[in-house]
Amino acid sequence: MSSDVQTATGGTSQPDMPLDPGGGGLRARLGPLMRWESGLVVLLLATVLMGSQLSSMFLESGNFFYIGINVGEFAIMALPLMLIVVTGEIDLSVTSQLELSGVVMGYLFAHGWPIAAAMVVAVCLGAVTGAFNGFLVTRLGLPSMIVTIGTLTLYEGIAQVILPNTAVGGFPAGLTKIGLVPIPHTEIPYSIGFFIIFAVITAVVLHKTPLGRSIYAIGTNREAAFFSGVHVKRIKMGLFITSGILSAFCGVLWSLRFASARYDMATGLELNVVVIVFFAGTAFSGGKGSVIGVVLAAAIFAGVQNALTLDLVPAQNQNIVIGSLLIASVLIPSVADVYRRTGQRLQDLARRRL
Amino acid sequence: MTDGDTHPDDPTGSYQGAAPQREGGQSVGDVQTVAADGASASGLGSQEPVLVLEHASKSFGALRALQDVSLSLYAGEVQGLVGENGAGKSTLVKILAGAYRFESGHLFLDGEEKVFETTAQSRAAGIAIIFQEPLLFPDLSVAENIFMCRQPLRSGRRVDVRRMRREALALFESLGVTLSPDRLAEGLSIADQQLVEIVKAVAADARVMVMDEPTAALTATEVERLFKIVNMLRDKGTAVLFISHRMDEVFALCQRITVLRDGRLIVTKPMAEMDEASVIQAMVGRDLGTLFPERTASTGDVVLKVEHLTSLGAFTDISFEVRSGEIVALAGLAGAGRSEVVRSIFGIDRRDAGRVEVNGRELPSGVPSAAMEAGIGFVPEDRRQQGVLMNLSIERNIALPSLSQVAAHHLVPRGSEKRFAADWVSRLRLKYGRMNHPVATLSGGNQQKVVLAKWLARHPSLLIVDEPTHGIDIGTKAEVHRLLAELAAQGVAILMISSEMPEVLGMADRIVVLFEGRISGVFSREEVDQEVLMRAASGLANRAAS
Numbered sequence: 001m002s003s004d005v006q007t008a009t010g011g012t013s014q015p016d017m018p019l020d021p022g023g024g025g026l027r028a029r030l031g032p033l034m035r036w037e038s039g040l041v042v043l044l045l046a047t048v049l050m051g052s053q054l055s056s057m058f059l060e061s062g063n064f065f066y067i068g069i070n071v072g073e074f075a076i077m078a079l080p081l082m083l084i085v086v087t088g089e090i091d092l093s094v095t096s097q098l099e100l101s102g103v104v105m106g107y108l109f110a111h112g113w114p115i116a117a118a119m120v121v122a123v124c125l126g127a128v129t130g131a132f133n134g135f136l137v138t139r140l141g142l143p144s145m146i147v148t149i150g151t152l153t154l155y156e157g158i159a160q161v162i163l164p165n166t167a168v169g170g171f172p173a174g175l176t177k178i179g180l181v182p183i184p185h186t187e188i189p190y191s192i193g194f195f196i197i198f199a200v201i202t203a204v205v206l207h208k209t210p211l212g213r214s215i216y217a218i219g220t221n222r223e224a225a226f227f228s229g230v231h232v233k234r235i236k237m238g239l240f241i242t243s244g245i246l247s248a249f250c251g252v253l254w255s256l257r258f259a260s261a262r263y264d265m266a267t268g269l270e271l272n273v274v275v276i277v278f279f280a281g282t283a284f285s286g287g288k289g290s291v292i293g294v295v296l297a298a299a300i301f302a303g304v305q306n307a308l309t310l311d312l313v314p315a316q317n318q319n320i321v322i323g324s325l326l327i328a329s330v331l332i333p334s335v336a337d338v339y340r341r342t343g344q345r346l347q348d349l350a351r352r353r354l
Numbered sequence: 355m356t357d358g359d360t361h362p363d364d365p366t367g368s369y370q371g372a373a374p375q376r377e378g379g380q381s382v383g384d385v386q387t388v389a390a391d392g393a394s395a396s397g398l399g400s401q402e403p404v405l406v407l408e409h410a411s412k413s414f415g416a417l418r419a420l421q422d423v424s425l426s427l428y429a430g431e432v433q434g435l436v437g438e439n440g441a442g443k444s445t446l447v448k449i450l451a452g453a454y455r456f457e458s459g460h461l462f463l464d465g466e467e468k469v470f471e472t473t474a475q476s477r478a479a480g481i482a483i484i485f486q487e488p489l490l491f492p493d494l495s496v497a498e499n500i501f502m503c504r505q506p507l508r509s510g511r512r513v514d515v516r517r518m519r520r521e522a523l524a525l526f527e528s529l530g531v532t533l534s535p536d537r538l539a540e541g542l543s544i545a546d547q548q549l550v551e552i553v554k555a556v557a558a559d560a561r562v563m564v565m566d567e568p569t570a571a572l573t574a575t576e577v578e579r580l581f582k583i584v585n586m587l588r589d590k591g592t593a594v595l596f597i598s599h600r601m602d603e604v605f606a607l608c609q610r611i612t613v614l615r616d617g618r619l620i621v622t623k624p625m626a627e628m629d630e631a632s633v634i635q636a637m638v639g640r641d642l643g644t645l646f647p648e649r650t651a652s653t654g655d656v657v658l659k660v661e662h663l664t665s666l667g668a669f670t671d672i673s674f675e676v677r678s679g680e681i682v683a684l685a686g687l688a689g690a691g692r693s694e695v696v697r698s699i700f701g702i703d704r705r706d707a708g709r710v711e712v713n714g715r716e717l718p719s720g721v722p723s724a725a726m727e728a729g730i731g732f733v734p735e736d737r738r739q740q741g742v743l744m745n746l747s748i749e750r751n752i753a754l755p756s757l758s759q760v761a762a763h764h765l766v767p768r769g770s771e772k773r774f775a776a777d778w779v780s781r782l783r784l785k786y787g788r789m790n791h792p793v794a795t796l797s798g799g800n801q802q803k804v805v806l807a808k809w810l811a812r813h814p815s816l817l818i819v820d821e822p823t824h825g826i827d828i829g830t831k832a833e834v835h836r837l838l839a840e841l842a843a844q845g846v847a848i849l850m851i852s853s854e855m856p857e858v859l860g861m862a863d864r865i866v867v868l869f870e871g872r873i874s875g876v877f878s879r880e881e882v883d884q885e886v887l888m889r890a891a892s893g894l895a896n897r898a899a900s
């Protein structure tokens with residue numbers, strides 16, 4: 001899949017024009033190695049190495065479950081968020097959509113609904129909250145950053161009205177066990193299993209379909225994409241709805257996993273999703289991003305967090321690491337750019353001396 | 355690139371005669387040899403040039419934008435720089451501006467070698483660039499724009515607003531400009547914005563002024579005013595490098611002319627030794643033949659039928675037809691509503707009243723994809739913002755409107771876009787490095803070819819082209835005209851907007867003239883000349899034969 005990602009961001013290396021003098025070949029061949037995703041692979045290996053140094057438990061087979069369980073929902077929500085960022089928008093309300101969905105499921109279940117029906121309603125509600133975001137952004141033309149900060153508070157507020165100050169629990173044990181045991185015969189937590197499925201679907205859609213091409217086109221130049229017949233508003237609307245549905249799905253997973261639902265169960269955690277999306281190499285200005293990047297970023301994020309926990313670093317100090325990761329994700333590409341330009345300058349100088 | 359490379363397209367090596375090759379030409383004394391380029395013949399030989407560029411080369415990946423180009427510029431001369439799109443003019447300008455660094459070569463200002471790392475250094479050295487579309491700060495006043503970063507200060511490092519205003523007024527007066535220094539830059543016409551840039555350059559004591567196609571977006575009177583100012587600057591001893599696609603302007607304004615082709619210097623000569631034909635010959639390296647292709651229209655069924663189309667505040671009650679094989683021009687002055695009409699036909703803007711029918715089927719209002727499905731292709735006016743996606747690759751740009759055809763079973767197979775685009779790229783003779791390079795690496799004319807390719811690939815039954823040759827060099831222009839003629843011969847209906855009267859008269863079978871949002875005349879090619887069109891476009895001749 002990695003080579004599909006290359007074409008997506010413009011880094012393939014097949015020579016196809018006689019105009020090309022041989023000299024450019026080496027750099028073109030090295031191109032893929034210099035890519036952000038390649039850096040993530042190295043960082044992932046470093047994370048594994050660090051984890052095994054910090055704690056002897058890190059590499060034990062049973063630990064894989066604990067590495068995965070804490071990041072599954074964030075990783076799932078990072079997929080549609082990455083697509084939204086590629087189109088040049090953002091959705092910061094993912095965790096409050098998660099909370100609202102969990103709370104509605106809990107409320108309905110507590111009022112005697114069968115759990116399956118409560119789950120379906122909760123997920124459908126995600127489509128509604130996502131559509132509301134999409135409506136404000138695409139139909140009224142409001143900036144998505146502000147809109148979704150607003151709905152972040154709004155949806156959590158609604159959740160609080162439904163279930164003020166109490167947690168609802170008592171979900172069937174057959175379902176809550178997803179927080180305790182992996183998928184049978186594997187070490188994979190259920191949420192990671194869902195993530196793998198969604199990641200494959202997202203990868204095919206983004207890198208292999210006309211829709212994916214349109215998503216990149218919107219992020220590159222919205223106006224020119226519209227002039228080329230791309231359904232800009234419809235696609236953005238669809239992505240916000242998808243984000244709502246998957247966030248709500250995560251709300252169901254989350255509530256079952258913790259065997260309880262509260263209006264503030266994920267407050268502030270939207271930043272984890274944002275960190276994964278930008279650490280994946282997604283460009284804030286749009287037009288650039290890949291699924292493999294999200295997968296790698298989520299793995300690194302999970303590994304670092306787990307290693308720190310095993311090393312008994314308290315949660316608030318882990319925030320320092322997460323914040324640093326987010327800054328690094330925007331800092332490193334720009335530093336690399338400066339580095340490249342400096343190298344170019346030195347080459348120029350050397351050539352002048354000759 | 356290495357010295358002594360011979361270019362495959364230039365077997366004559368004529369450029370070498372104009373700028374003799376020298377190894378290790380490092381010393382300032384070399385400027386003597388540059389005087390052989392005709393500077394003495396135009397009365398400039400006695401002085402040292404202000405600016406000397408020697409053996410400059412620059413490439414972008416595989417594309418050699420500039421190869422071994424030498425140029426000298428004297429105080430008190432206006433030198434024309436011409437060449438087709440992609441000849442390297444813009445690269446040269448950006449090197450002088452400090453935006454690009456050349457890979458090899460030397461730049462001397464007043465005999466002193468300069469290396470610009472930033473645009474600020476170029477500006478500080480006395481080089482000012484006037485762009486086709488100036489970049490002013492819209493929320494600041496004209497005076498504040500002129501003194502941006504060099505504001506006169508009072509005690510306490512506060513900006514001396516009064517002095518700034520006074521100095522701006524004095525500068526305006528010295529150049530004969532009537533413009534209020536207090537008004538905001540927002541809403542200034544392009545011509546006035548250029549004036550502000552020029553005054554800004556004068557205020558900064560620029561000795562070298564580079565004008566990159568300053569007249570492309572100006573009206574005739576604005577061009578005249580600009581020329582007056584350029585001549586005034588020349589008389590004051592400024593060295594001006596003037597880039598333009600319009601031959602008559604270059605001949606009217608310049609003392610010497612430099613021609614670039616394919617990144618190489620072809621010739622630098624006094625204006626008096628060149629005529630229009632020899633300049634064009636040097637630019638394209640081949641004969642262009644007749645300017646517009648011969649064609650005999652054989653029109654078929656009605657493809658586009660527009661009835662009573664109205665958009666409040668833009669145009670009213672527009673009705674016309676375009677038949678298969680026919681080229682219809684929408685003529686009129688800027689602001690007459692031509693672009694708005696075609697935007698509304700293609701569905702970019704919604705219409706308030708009226709019908710648009712393509713091949714007998716009515717189009718919904720405001721849905722470009724429906725217009726595309728019905729068989730319309732649309733080459734918009736603003737190529738950079740609307741025509742192409744600059745940072746997307748050539749192949750993806752061309753395939754974008756055709757993704758459903760490229761896709762097999764809802765998936766886009768690897769390499770399918772490249773295969774899809776390759777055919778059109780070679781048919782339109784696109785000059786490019788690689789298919790997966792971003793369109794931004796191409797010259798303006800080649801970018802326009804990408805826009806044409808992406809619509810032609812859909813085999814449209816109606817092609818709408820809005821200013822198809824705007825800002826394009828003569829060679830590419832002729833290619834575009836030939837292409838449009840070919841398409842019409844194949845039965846494509848073509849609706850063309852053009853502000854160039856010769857283009858309208860040379861290409862169109864019928865001409866629909868708009869004036870203030872209404873049709874002021876419909877003419878067939880035979881019954882019309884430039885004067886009749888101008889009268890209709892100015893609202894003078896009402897309702898001629900239709």
